[in-house]
Amino acid sequence: MPLLYKNKEQCCGCEACMNVCPREAISMEKNSRGFRFPKIDDELCIECEQCLEVCDFQNERIDLKKSPQVYAAIHRSEETLAASSSGGVFSALAKLIFEEDGVVFGCGFNEKLEAEHKMAKNLKELEELRGSKYVQSKIGLTYRRVKEKLDTEQYVLFTGTPCQVAGLKSFLGSSHDKLITADFVCHGVPNQDFFLDYASHLEKQLNGEVVDVKFRDKSSGKSQGWSPAGTIVYQKDGKLREKFLGPQNSYYFNYFLREASIQRRACYDCRYACPERAADFTMGDYWGVKKTHPEIDWRGGVSLLLVNSDKAEQFIPRLESRLKLIDSTLEKAMAGNKNLTEPIKLTVKREARMKNWQRGGADGLGREFFKNHRKEYIMSEIRFLLPDPIKRLLKIALPQFIKKILVR
Numbered sequence: 001m002p003l004l005y006k007n008k009e010q011c012c013g014c015e016a017c018m019n020v021c022p023r024e025a026i027s028m029e030k031n032s033r034g035f036r037f038p039k040i041d042d043e044l045c046i047e048c049e050q051c052l053e054v055c056d057f058q059n060e061r062i063d064l065k066k067s068p069q070v071y072a073a074i075h076r077s078e079e080t081l082a083a084s085s086s087g088g089v090f091s092a093l094a095k096l097i098f099e100e101d102g103v104v105f106g107c108g109f110n111e112k113l114e115a116e117h118k119m120a121k122n123l124k125e126l127e128e129l130r131g132s133k134y135v136q137s138k139i140g141l142t143y144r145r146v147k148e149k150l151d152t153e154q155y156v157l158f159t160g161t162p163c164q165v166a167g168l169k170s171f172l173g174s175s176h177d178k179l180i181t182a183d184f185v186c187h188g189v190p191n192q193d194f195f196l197d198y199a200s201h202l203e204k205q206l207n208g209e210v211v212d213v214k215f216r217d218k219s220s221g222k223s224q225g226w227s228p229a230g231t232i233v234y235q236k237d238g239k240l241r242e243k244f245l246g247p248q249n250s251y252y253f254n255y256f257l258r259e260a261s262i263q264r265r266a267c268y269d270c271r272y273a274c275p276e277r278a279a280d281f282t283m284g285d286y287w288g289v290k291k292t293h294p295e296i297d298w299r300g301g302v303s304l305l306l307v308n309s310d311k312a313e314q315f316i317p318r319l320e321s322r323l324k325l326i327d328s329t330l331e332k333a334m335a336g337n338k339n340l341t342e343p344i345k346l347t348v349k350r351e352a353r354m355k356n357w358q359r360g361g362a363d364g365l366g367r368e369f370f371k372n373h374r375k376e377y378i379m380s381e382i383r384f385l386l387p388d389p390i391k392r393l394l395k396i397a398l399p400q401f402i403k404k405i406l407v408r
């Protein structure tokens with residue numbers, strides 16, 4: 001039987017092996033920490049070894065492209081910009097593909113809040129693919145569906161993590177004129193079970209049902225704009241309500257973003273965390289743009305856009321009608337975005353967080369987080385609980401009050 005990997009850190013979970021298997025002998029199974037790994041059914045396996053050949057993470061089959069053109073990009077439509085995590089590059093690319101009667105693949109939540117790859121045929125269907133979901137998306141048989149579309153000469157935009165784009169390309173083997181790929185600068189992915197356990201922990205705290213988690217939401221938080229903050233949408237007493245989600249009050253957000261301690265093991269050795277890319281386009285948040293491009297109005301969100309291939313370059317004139325494109329450089333982009341040059345760092349915290357989760361579940365992690373981040377946590381909860389008029393009043397009155405005390 002083929003040996004898919006020697007150690008678990010050698011599998012990024014892109015699911016290319018499952019898609020390529022001609023006998024449906026490979027399925028994805030969870031390990032004890034909820035990460036999904038391919039497993040071969042020895043009764044069905046014919047030992048053709050296509051599963052071994054297709055693995056780009058271990059074999060480096062796909063040529064990573066060098067010397068991208070670099071832009072800061074901002075969608076010209078305020079509405080689209082507001083609905084996007086960064087500067088709205090994804091929506092601009094998708095619109096182009098729909099104009100060619102093509103289809104778009106990306107990640108959306110299903111009704112059980114599981115992140116999975118889906119296909120959109122129009123702008124309405126695109127809505128659920130917008131927004132970053134900080135959890136590993138299930139690919140399922142998406143690569144086969146992409147191939148079916150390409151075989152009928154349709155344009156396809158495939159978006160996903162860098163390893164998913166490499167997985168798709170390796171699965172397809174040959175290049176396709178009508179396939180456009182876009183990956184993003186990636187901070188790694190936690191798993192679905194860990195996320196769902198967090199959601200049920202929230203439900204206990206909120207005494208309601210969590211119906212959506214927007215990891216990035218420009219209408220959330222104190223700054224109300226482009227920032228790493230999101231919103232939990234939940235139902236309570238028959239009403240839809242919202243709660244601020246950020247690294248201050250959420251162990252999930254904090255451990256993902258600040259500690260990078262809950263991601264898949266392979267993410268810490270990611271071979272795609274570099275300026276050379278597998279995809280035609282690379283999207284990202286242009287963090288640091290305030291310093292590197294002080295001329296730009298960044299408040300609504302700014303994307304980093306890398307144009308990695310000749311094919312991608314041909315789309316630039318058409319993209320310009322939807323995106324404000326400002327020339328930039330790789331040096332400037334790398335200054336504010338570490339994961340463009342190196343993977344997230346593995347520290348002892350990962351083992352500790354995973355063990356604590358296995359021992360005490362989400363509630364245990366919640367308690368641990370509260371103990372270590374008490375002040376920050378309480379402040380953010382107070383902000384959430386206070387009615388808006390009181391918050392506004394305090395914003396004006398509090399500085400004056402402090403000033404008075406200091407003068408005395």
Ligand SMILES: Cc1cc2nc3c(=O)[nH]c(=O)nc-3n(C[C@H](O)[C@H](O)[C@H](O)COP(=O)(O)OP(=O)(O)OC[C@H]3O[C@@H](n4cnc5c(N)ncnc54)[C@H](O)[C@@H]3O)c2cc1C
Binds near residue numbers: 106160161339
């Ligand atoms: C797990 C994760 C980690 C990221 N890490 C970084 C980072 O370190 N630095 C950085 O600059 N940017 C990072 N990003 C990218 C950034 O958050 C935006 O997704 C990106 O800039 C696109 O924004 P947009 O405004 O163009 O589009 P949006 O409309 O926000 O579109 C989001 C795009 O991401 C795809 N997507 C969302 N969630 C997933 C998922 N779980 N798996 C696969 N595809 C998904 C969607 O299909 C869509 O193509 C990350 C995104 C994710 C999902």
